[in-house]
Amino acid sequence: MMDLIVAVLRTGTPMIYVAMAGVLAQRAGVWNLGLEGLMITGACASAVIAEQTGSVALGLLGAVGFCVLLSALLWLVIEKLKANPIIAGLGLTGLGLGGTDFGIQAVYGSEGAVTAPAGIPTLGPAFGPFGVLDALVLAMPVMVFGVWFACRRTRFGLRLTASGEHPFAARSVGADPARMRLIALLLGGVLAGLGGAELSLGGLDIFSVGMTAGRGFMAFSAVIFGAGHPVGATFAALFFALVEFLGIKAQLVFGEHAPRDFVLMLPYIATVLGIWISARLRGGALLSAIEMRDG
Amino acid sequence: MRARLLAIIRAIAFIALALILCGIIFEASGFSAPDMFSAILDGAFLSDGALIHDLRWACPLFVSATGVVVAFRCGYFNVGTQGQFYLGGVGATVAVALLPGLPAVIVTLVAILAGIGFGALWAFWPGWLRIRSGTDEVITTLMGNFIAGLLLVWVTSGPLKDPSGSGQVTSSPPVPLAIRLSTDTGVSVWILALTVLVGVVTWVLVNRTAFGVLGGLAGRNPVMVTWQGARLSRLGLGAFLFSGATAGLAGAMEVLGPDGRLVSGFSPAHGFTAVLIALVANLSVSGSVIVALFFGGLASASLYLPVIAGLPSAAIDMVNAAIALFITSRAMPGWLRLPRRNRS
Numbered sequence: 209m210m211d212l213i214v215a216v217l218r219t220g221t222p223m224i225y226v227a228m229a230g231v232l233a234q235r236a237g238v239w240n241l242g243l244e245g246l247m248i249t250g251a252c253a254s255a256v257i258a259e260q261t262g263s264v265a266l267g268l269l270g271a272v273g274f275c276v277l278l279s280a281l282l283w284l285v286i287e288k289l290k291a292n293p294i295i296a297g298l299g300l301t302g303l304g305l306g307g308t309d310f311g312i313q314a315v316y317g318s319e320g321a322v323t324a325p326a327g328i329p330t331l332g333p334a335f336g337p338f339g340v341l342d343a344l345v346l347a348m349p350v351m352v353f354g355v356w357f358a359c360r361r362t363r364f365g366l367r368l369t370a371s372g373e374h375p376f377a378a379r380s381v382g383a384d385p386a387r388m389r390l391i392a393l394l395l396g397g398v399l400a401g402l403g404g405a406e407l408s409l410g411g412l413d414i415f416s417v418g419m420t421a422g423r424g425f426m427a428f429s430a431v432i433f434g435a436g437h438p439v440g441a442t443f444a445a446l447f448f449a450l451v452e453f454l455g456i457k458a459q460l461v462f463g464e465h466a467p468r469d470f471v472l473m474l475p476y477i478a479t480v481l482g483i484w485i486s487a488r489l490r491g492g493a494l495l496s497a498i499e500m501r502d503g
Numbered sequence: 504m505r506a507r508l509l510a511i512i513r514a515i516a517f518i519a520l521a522l523i524l525c526g527i528i529f530e531a532s533g534f535s536a537p538d539m540f541s542a543i544l545d546g547a548f549l550s551d552g553a554l555i556h557d558l559r560w561a562c563p564l565f566v567s568a569t570g571v572v573v574a575f576r577c578g579y580f581n582v583g584t585q586g587q588f589y590l591g592g593v594g595a596t597v598a599v600a601l602l603p604g605l606p607a608v609i610v611t612l613v614a615i616l617a618g619i620g621f622g623a624l625w626a627f628w629p630g631w632l633r634i635r636s637g638t639d640e641v642i643t644t645l646m647g648n649f650i651a652g653l654l655l656v657w658v659t660s661g662p663l664k665d666p667s668g669s670g671q672v673t674s675s676p677p678v679p680l681a682i683r684l685s686t687d688t689g690v691s692v693w694i695l696a697l698t699v700l701v702g703v704v705t706w707v708l709v710n711r712t713a714f715g716v717l718g719g720l721a722g723r724n725p726v727m728v729t730w731q732g733a734r735l736s737r738l739g740l741g742a743f744l745f746s747g748a749t750a751g752l753a754g755a756m757e758v759l760g761p762d763g764r765l766v767s768g769f770s771p772a773h774g775f776t777a778v779l780i781a782l783v784a785n786l787s788v789s790g791s792v793i794v795a796l797f798f799g800g801l802a803s804a805s806l807y808l809p810v811i812a813g814l815p816s817a818a819i820d821m822v823n824a825a826i827a828l829f830i831t832s833r834a835m836p837g838w839l840r841l842p843r844r845n846r847s
Contacts (some may be wrong), residue, residue: 239641284829285828285829289832289833290832290833291827291828291829291830291831291833292643294580295827295830296827296828296831297783298582298827299824299826299830300824300828302775302820302821302823302824305820306817306820306821306823307824308814310528310532310817310818310820311532313815313817314534315532318809318815388772412560422645422646424648425642428642431643433708467657469653469660470653473649473653476653477650478648479646480643480647483638483639483642484643487638487639488636
């Protein structure tokens, strides 16, 4: 049981950070499909900078910096150039996936993987099975609470939500939706950078090309599954992590009877089920929703 | 005419913007941007045999792109082209494996139909979920891509594994030459004929049938189409199935054509590029022909770069992604703005 909790927390935390970035964007009215690209950029930048400078703190800072920069680029394209957010987001994801591949090859040749000298500090063996949990995992509940508090208990959060749900209403009380989206995306960049860094520096301390493998998209789905609520999205991300853990366990127990490739499919299938359930419960867009998504 | 000219200028302007962004990234990572771009240009269009390679990649890309055009015009963001393409390849290989000893023509025909069917099937479930319960098709089709990728790994390392194969990349046994549509060059009468056929069929479907016209309207104003009595769900499902079928056909063309076998993780950028072609062509079938030739060139350059020029092939992925980032932009200086009625 203990190892289940620890494993789910460790797999879920990177997704939760990224999902919180998605929650902020979602509330501001941006379907941020660039999360996958932000996540891999964070994972890559933190590992490469930690390897080059030897400092994990600088790695985290660099990951956040790159992700904030990319988020600003996304905002510019969506708000100033009026691009379709879905396609622009997918473009940003492609830029992250291609750019990290390119960057790794530029710095290290064609190895495709970077090993950082150290990871994010952990609790240490004194805490038994919980000793492997690192600072970002421990900070996760606080971060989720912070996002919840900002969204649900502050004037900023109300204006943010209004900007997404009813930009006209937001404008009428003096909140500029475009500016709220910029703030949401930049804050999201910080969180997505940390989530990516946790993915690479939170366990094996390795970055390999394409290592996110759709986790950013899963985090985005967790936002939908959790109805844009920070706590809902957190539990959705933990659910996806649980499915992944159970798949690995099943493989250990059943061996050959649980083919590896099918076990690896489980989180993706769970994601599809998750957003299908959420569409059934809350009603999805039965008509083409492109106009609404543009809003 | 003016509208079309403006659409072309607009596409070129945004591609230029994307190239500038990539140039900055190239320079920042220590490469020379002019060298990189000249190597890409060589690999895509100028080196010996580049045009044949261009055509080899452009044909399947165009076939998939026509499906994307139909789905996007209907207002459905089917970005699962990659998965449907893989399933098409699997379908064709299964057909070849199950039908030994039959005349080659029949096997080829069945394999192509199997590819189309498998591809359509892989587009059916996201379409069904979308139309019945409003499940967002962007996520389901993206997840479908990952699932299809793993399915492909399983198929090529399990049931359809080449027993004599070795090395890291698993694949199916080679398809007999008699069944194949082309040799390894990937350009043959059959491939070209299939591509032209798909292009003509799609053009007629989009521009000369009730389905195409209503679908195009549904993409812009679904409420109006419903009020006019069209069955939106039927249109949408049709669009999903058509886009899956074309992607599946493209997958079958790869397996029966240039690849000659089902390789684990083949053409990993196919789906994204096909979506990009449709968008750059402003969702026009005829425009997609020229755009597909451009991106076919880039696809062949991504093989040329690491082998001949010693540069990372991920540069092409970046160029594609940067174009995707900008291409849907609607903000333009006044004199370049399209009149709204003629936009697509």
